[in-house]
Amino acid sequence: MTYWEVISIILYFVYFILAIYASFVIMYKKLDPVKSLSWIVVILLLPYIGLILYLFFGQNFRKTKIYNRKGVRDERFRRLGSYKQLKDLNRNPELFPAELSKYRKLINLNLKGNKSLLGVNSEIYLYFTGREALDSMYQCISEATQHIHLQSYIIEDDITGNRFKNLLIEKASEGVEVRVIYDDVGCWNLPARFRDEFTEKGIEFLAFAPVKWFLSPLSKLNYRNHRKILVVDGVSGFLGGVNIADRYYNGGNFEEWRDTHMKIKGESVAALQSSFLLDRYFIINQQFRRKKKYYPHLTLPDVRIDGLNPEYFSQIITSGPDSDWASIMQCYFAAISKATKHIYLITPYFTPNESLLNALKIAALGGVEVCLMLPQKSDSTITHWCTLSYATEMLEAGVKVYLFSKGFNHSKVISIDGEFCIIGSANFDNRSLEHNFEITSIIYNKEIAGKLDEQFLRDTEKCISLAGSKWAKRSIMNQVKESFARLLSPLL
Numbered sequence: 107m108t109y110w111e112v113i114s115i116i117l118y119f120v121y122f123i124l125a126i127y128a129s130f131v132i133m134y135k136k137l138d139p140v141k142s143l144s145w146i147v148v149i150l151l152l153p154y155i156g157l158i159l160y161l162f163f164g165q166n167f168r169k170t171k172i173y174n175r176k177g178v179r180d181e182r183f184r185r186l187g188s189y190k191q192l193k194d195l196n197r198n199p200e201l202f203p204a205e206l207s208k209y210r211k212l213i214n215l216n217l218k219g220n221k222s223l224l225g226v227n228s229e230i231y232l233y234f235t236g237r238e239a240l241d242s243m244y245q246c247i248s249e250a251t252q253h254i255h256l257q258s259y260i261i262e263d264d265i266t267g268n269r270f271k272n273l274l275i276e277k278a279s280e281g282v283e284v285r286v287i288y289d290d291v292g293c294w295n296l297p298a299r300f301r302d303e304f305t306e307k308g309i310e311f312l313a314f315a316p317v318k319w320f321l322s323p324l325s326k327l328n329y330r331n332h333r334k335i336l337v338v339d340g341v342s343g344f345l346g347g348v349n350i351a352d353r354y355y356n357g358g359n360f361e362e363w364r365d366t367h368m369k370i371k372g373e374s375v376a377a378l379q380s381s382f383l384l385d386r387y388f389i390i391n392q393q394f395r396r397k398k399k400y401y402p403h404l405t406l407p408d409v410r411i412d413g414l415n416p417e418y419f420s421q422i423i424t425s426g427p428d429s430d431w432a433s434i435m436q437c438y439f440a441a442i443s444k445a446t447k448h449i450y451l452i453t454p455y456f457t458p459n460e461s462l463l464n465a466l467k468i469a470a471l472g473g474v475e476v477c478l479m480l481p482q483k484s485d486s487t488i489t490h491w492c493t494l495s496y497a498t499e500m501l502e503a504g505v506k507v508y509l510f511s512k513g514f515n516h517s518k519v520i521s522i523d524g525e526f527c528i529i530g531s532a533n534f535d536n537r538s539l540e541h542n543f544e545i546t547s548i549i550y551n552k553e554i555a556g557k558l559d560e561q562f563l564r565d566t567e568k569c570i571s572l573a574g575s576k577w578a579k580r581s582i583m584n585q586v587k588e589s590f591a592r593l594l595s596p597l598l
Contacts, residue, residue: 215436227372243270315329328541343374454518489591
């Protein structure tokens with residue numbers, strides 16, 4: 107037996123021990139059985155590589171609390187406020203607006219599980235293209251007098267990125283406080299020169315969870331901040347699916363880039379502010395004193411507030427390794443379960459867990475019109491194959507599946523019965539709902555939900571409608587690709 111043969115046997119033996127140990131650890135953590143089995147298969151079939159992948163992408167940091175909100179001022183305020191609202195709504199039902207009575211359980215779920223305060227807003231604006239959203243954000247920033255808090259998963263060194271950079275630098279020179287948070291992986295290719303221009307002008311330009319030790323088993327590579335937030339003067343706030351890059355403005359390589367973004371004025375802006383400052387705290391371990399300029403609505407909110415449009419009720423829901431529960435996933439499930447007429451769902455990536463998958467099937471089989479809009483072409487090949495792998499069982503359950511063919515639809519939207527809706531940064535996939543830091547808004551308003559429904563129907567004119575019989579006859583090669591990608595769905 108040669109020297110290299112001996113080394114090979116030793117390495118295989120060592121890996122066998124490590125693989126068995128890792129498999130027992132996975133089973134001990136009592137994860138979702140499908141996810142657990144997927145990771146065990148990956149570890150056993152891909153020597154060493156599988157184990158490395160698990161160290162990077164398979165660990166659940168929510169339970170280990172590596173991102174801990176305990177003791178943070180903004181978190182204490184959220185908890186106190188949600189406790190007050192829960193007590194008021196349960197002990198004093200007369201405070202609960204009549205138009206919200208049907209959503210009481212859903213509101214309580216978000217209050218109790220995520221400390222998502224029910225806010226009353228004076229204005230809500232919807233944007234159905236990145237161009238509209240970015241232009242509105244640019245205009246709002248230009249009018250700032252006190253502070254600008256911008257958070258984006260992607261900021262690129264292109265025309266759009268430099269346009270915002272120059273404006274932010276200009277506002278900083280006027281004495282406006284400017285703080286920017288970007289995700290380190292999402293902005294992997296952002297040149298140091300671009301970042302330095304911010305810091306040289308006194309702008310706080312922070313990378314979320316920078317990947318410094320690539321081979322560390324405690325690497326946070328898998329837990330990315332996917333939130334898109336803009337808060338200006340504590341009065342106006344933006345959230346949705348639009349990042350700071352040219353393709354969101356002009357479509358890039360796609361014929362059209364459809365997206366959905368929103369602007370809020372009113373109480374819910376405080377929740378966006380709180381989310382931004384909490385993420386900032388995770389980066390630099392520094393808290394702000396709760397100042398009036400950051401939180402114009404400083405008092406604990408009641409359900410009934412004079413002087414604001416009572417129709418614009420909403421809750422801002424955050425989810426990530428810092429939250430006790432997968433709150434956005436729970437909100438999705440509860441919202442789908444409340445549907446009696448129709449569900450309009452748009453997502454660029456569709457890899458749901460079994461609970462959400464069954465919720466959609468049950469709704470469709472129960473007579474609810476369930477319409478699912480996916481992209482025909484995607485910016486992520488393997489994820490797209492995995493997305494398409496769910497089309498067959500959706501069609502079998504009676505779900506109408508549309509493929510957006512006139513570009514790329516990046517929206518993350520759910521509209522229920524034309525009565526309430528969800529808009530945010532979270533995709534309908536495991537990554538967004540289990541791993542990433544995400545933010546979304548649930549809006550209890552027929553006008554806003556109706557606008558989303560109208561846009562959905564307009565979008566169907568740019569779609570290919572899948573027919574079950576025709577879809578079943580697609581090429582064997584495509585079916586093999588989809589099946590392979592489906593095996594990786596818990597890991598994507």
